[in-house]
Amino acid sequence: MTLVVGLPRDERASAAVQLGVMLAASLDEDLVVCTVVPPPWPPGMGRVDAEYQDYLDRGAQEAVERARGLVPAERAAAFVVTRARSTSAGLLQVAQEHRARLLVLGSSTAGALGRVAFGSVADRLLHSSPLPVVLGPRGFRCRPAARVRRVTVAFGATEGSGELVVALAGVAARAGAALRVASFAVRPRTPLTAGIGAHAEDAVAHEWAADAEHAQRAVLEEVARLPQRPSAAGSAVGYGTDWEEAIEEIGWEDGDLLAVGSSTAGPLERVFLGSRSSRIVRHSPVPVVVVPRAATQALAERAERR
Amino acid sequence: MATLLQQAFRRKPVGRAAAETDDDGRLVRSLGLFQLTMIGVGATIGTGIFFVLTEAVPVAGPAVIWSFVIAGVVAGLTAVCYAELASAVPVSGSSYSYAYATLGEVVAMGVAACLLLEYGVSSAAVAVGWSQYLNQLLGNLFGFRIPDALSQSPEGGGVLNLPAVVLVALCALLLIRGASESATVNAIMVVIKVAVLVMFVVIGVTGWNSDNFADFAPFGVTGITGAAGIIFFAYIGLDAVSTAGEEVRNPRRTMPVAILLALLTVTVVYVAVALVAVAAQPQAAFEGQEAGLAAILEQVVGASWPGTVLAAGAVISIFSVTLVTIYGQTRILFAIGRDGMLPRFFQRVNARTSTPVNNTVVVAVAVGLLAGLLPINFLAEMTSIGTLVAFLVVSVGVMVLRRTAPDLPRGFRVPGYPVTPILSIAGCLWIIIDLRAITIAVFAIWVAVVLVWYFTYGIRHSRLRPAATDPHEDAR
Numbered sequence: 001m002t003l004v005v006g007l008p009r010d011e012r013a014s015a016a017v018q019l020g021v022m023l024a025a026s027l028d029e030d031l032v033v034c035t036v037v038p039p040p041w042p043p044g045m046g047r048v049d050a051e052y053q054d055y056l057d058r059g060a061q062e063a064v065e066r067a068r069g070l071v072p073a074e075r076a077a078a079f080v081v082t083r084a085r086s087t088s089a090g091l092l093q094v095a096q097e098h099r100a101r102l103l104v105l106g107s108s109t110a111g112a113l114g115r116v117a118f119g120s121v122a123d124r125l126l127h128s129s130p131l132p133v134v135l136g137p138r139g140f141r142c143r144p145a146a147r148v149r150r151v152t153v154a155f156g157a158t159e160g161s162g163e164l165v166v167a168l169a170g171v172a173a174r175a176g177a178a179l180r181v182a183s184f185a186v187r188p189r190t191p192l193t194a195g196i197g198a199h200a201e202d203a204v205a206h207e208w209a210a211d212a213e214h215a216q217r218a219v220l221e222e223v224a225r226l227p228q229r230p231s232a233a234g235s236a237v238g239y240g241t242d243w244e245e246a247i248e249e250i251g252w253e254d255g256d257l258l259a260v261g262s263s264t265a266g267p268l269e270r271v272f273l274g275s276r277s278s279r280i281v282r283h284s285p286v287p288v289v290v291v292p293r294a295a296t297q298a299l300a301e302r303a304e305r306r
Numbered sequence: 307m308a309t310l311l312q313q314a315f316r317r318k319p320v321g322r323a324a325a326e327t328d329d330d331g332r333l334v335r336s337l338g339l340f341q342l343t344m345i346g347v348g349a350t351i352g353t354g355i356f357f358v359l360t361e362a363v364p365v366a367g368p369a370v371i372w373s374f375v376i377a378g379v380v381a382g383l384t385a386v387c388y389a390e391l392a393s394a395v396p397v398s399g400s401s402y403s404y405a406y407a408t409l410g411e412v413v414a415m416g417v418a419a420c421l422l423l424e425y426g427v428s429s430a431a432v433a434v435g436w437s438q439y440l441n442q443l444l445g446n447l448f449g450f451r452i453p454d455a456l457s458q459s460p461e462g463g464g465v466l467n468l469p470a471v472v473l474v475a476l477c478a479l480l481l482i483r484g485a486s487e488s489a490t491v492n493a494i495m496v497v498i499k500v501a502v503l504v505m506f507v508v509i510g511v512t513g514w515n516s517d518n519f520a521d522f523a524p525f526g527v528t529g530i531t532g533a534a535g536i537i538f539f540a541y542i543g544l545d546a547v548s549t550a551g552e553e554v555r556n557p558r559r560t561m562p563v564a565i566l567l568a569l570l571t572v573t574v575v576y577v578a579v580a581l582v583a584v585a586a587q588p589q590a591a592f593e594g595q596e597a598g599l600a601a602i603l604e605q606v607v608g609a610s611w612p613g614t615v616l617a618a619g620a621v622i623s624i625f626s627v628t629l630v631t632i633y634g635q636t637r638i639l640f641a642i643g644r645d646g647m648l649p650r651f652f653q654r655v656n657a658r659t660s661t662p663v664n665n666t667v668v669v670a671v672a673v674g675l676l677a678g679l680l681p682i683n684f685l686a687e688m689t690s691i692g693t694l695v696a697f698l699v700v701s702v703g704v705m706v707l708r709r710t711a712p713d714l715p716r717g718f719r720v721p722g723y724p725v726t727p728i729l730s731i732a733g734c735l736w737i738i739i740d741l742r743a744i745t746i747a748v749f750a751i752w753v754a755v756v757l758v759w760y761f762t763y764g765i766r767h768s769r770l771r772p773a774a775t776d777p778h779e780d781a782r
Contacts, residue, residue, distance in 0.1 A: 204661065
């Protein structure tokens with residue numbers, strides 16, 4: 001089984017490759033590091049295009065050489081330069097050829113350091129990829145021997161959320177990692193002009209959180225019945241007046257991976273980032289995996305087997 | 307076994323109330339004098355001034371100016387008392403929460419009945435006023451008006467005030483989706499409201515005609531206080547300053563100054579508007595005038611544009627007032643529900659939107675019905691009486707607490723005790739007794755209904771019930 005890393009040909013490369021290496025080590029998978037270059041134009045007059053193609057190829061080769069240096073020798077890894085009309089299509093094609101299970105991408109340079117930001121390629125894949133997509137925060141770094149130590153699942157107490165927890169519990173168990181179920185109670189501040197004090201909205205958030213905790217307990221009981229369990233299982237509720245505050249509140253460590261589900265608004269087989277998940281992804285300080293609903297189902301079934 | 311009386315007057319332990327709402331010390335005291343004053347001005351202007359003259363001038367004549375001053379002074383006194391109570395009880399919330407912590411459960415339910423008027427009925431009144439200005443705006447811009455059948459209450463010759471109902475529904479929808487008014491939006495709304503009112507004064511003053519003051523107080527003092535009762539409605543919101551205490555830096559000094567400044571600003575604007583309005587047209591012209599301020603401006607200038615600008619400002623700012631008022635109502639019901647005095651239905655929070663959807667829908671339906679079917683003067687008077695009684699209880703609470711807990715640390719103390727609370731109580735009573743008999747009767751019935759609810763349901767489901775099983779737990 002394989003994991004495809006989309007390799008940017010600039011300073012972002014090392015973040016993507018390091019993330020890929022960490023995930024491959026945790027899940028014990030092979031790596032395919034892939035960079036996509038545009039295809040040549042149809043043969044025509046002048047042949048000036050060949051020179052440009054040559055330049056691109058050289059750039060791609062250099063990027064691949066640099067990436068090679070970042071992958072530890074014991075990790076089975078392939079390095080691919082592929083030609084495709086779009087980067088997202090190229091990555092998906094390579095992923096299909098290698099029967100990959102996971103697509104790993106870095107953040108766009110447009111975002112803040114240490115936060116996940118998606119550019120056009122990631123945006124496209126987050127709304128169409130048939131396999132789970134992992135996005136690293138901008139400037140992600142880790143030790144060569146680093147592994148995923150804890151998987152945090154964003155749990156919305158809505159339908160389908162429980163399945164995601166079970167699916168990721170299975171993944172965490174295989175990776176020898178802990179599981180954390182996290183809910184985010186995001187309510188704006190009470191407008192003081194309403195004349196009802198500054199805390200009226202906190203009461204609403206607490207009520208919501210009480211429901212969420214109840215659902216968290218239920219899903220953790222389900223996890224406890226799985227044949228193979230994560231090394232530890234816990235839950236957390238983050239409060240905040242916005243998503244950033246709420247996500248920050250639950251605390252994050254090195255080796256954390258955050259998982260969010262796909263929206264029911266999208267097709268079953270593909271990743272489709274909903275509005276809520278999108279906000280979670282954008283404010284995540286750790287790598288995020290977005291799982292399509294069909295893959296969630298498959299993973300959950302696999303977790304429940306044996 | 308506690309007697310009924312003991313049960314009815316049990317108080318919510320303060321520690322418990324604080325633990326429920328204050329989960330973190332993250333809240334920093336961030337408000338200075340200016341922001342606090344702006345909160346007061348923003349919460350106050352806009353609830354009444356746009357349509358209250360139509361109702362108040364026929365009652366008092368041009369002497370309505372004094373009604374504004376009287377209502378303002380009483381509002382100021384009550385706000386100062388409210389500020390002490392709010393600072394003495396480390397609970398966050400409305401006068402319901404303060405009454406619960408200091409005066410007992412049954413009083414809190416009485417206050418809750420008043421708050422349903424202060425918030426629920428006032429949002430209906432505001433929505434009706436909004437529909438008048440919307441109609442004015444539509445008429446001026448597109449030459450099209452919503453027919454009376456669909457924009458008047460049955461008493462006013464219509465079937466249903468549809469725009470008011472639509473406004474309420476729209477606000478409910480926004481609230482269900484989690485909308486809220488930020489400090490920035492409040493600031494923008496303050497600017498819009500004050501700007502259109504200043505425009506009204508500046509343009510309207512050109513139509514000054516001293517002859518209109520000829521019969522200054524046709525109905526004497528009774529007329530003036532009677533109008534003050536209606537006008538008190540326009541001062542609702544000043545208490546927002548009092549409840550913001552815990553976010554205020556140096557509340558002991560800032561609080562009274564902010565209340566005073568906000569009150570002064572609001573009163574000056576109101577009196578100026580009232581003065582210009584009564585000078586611009588004979589008092590007989592006020593009765594039944596729709597979108598009053600816009601109509602007066604058009605008359606003075608002889609063109610429609612100033613009315614259009616004013617109506618647009620009113621439509622935008624009254625919308626935000628309705629949103630905040632309905633919001634306040636839902637959260638007050640939510641608090642009552644959390645105390646067990648309403649069925650759990652009212653405190654359910656939707657998992658997806660993380661807002662109390664049931665609660666919001668119930669409030670919206672009730673407010674929508676009131677706004678669609680009742681005339682504005684009745685709604686305004688009901689709001690006034692509810693607010694006045696709530697404030698009266700607050701002022702009594704200040705005096706009770708000084709007696710029962712003299713050593714309680716208070717972030718803010720009423721200056722001139724005990725004169726101030728006594729004046730505040732007297733002022734409220736003075737205005738209340740001059741309200742129409744029907745208003746007082748309906749109010750009494752309403753409070754009775756709420757108390758019957760309390761003694762049949764609330765008292766048995768209260769979370770303060772001895773050895774009560776946590777209703778939280780057995781519902782799950």
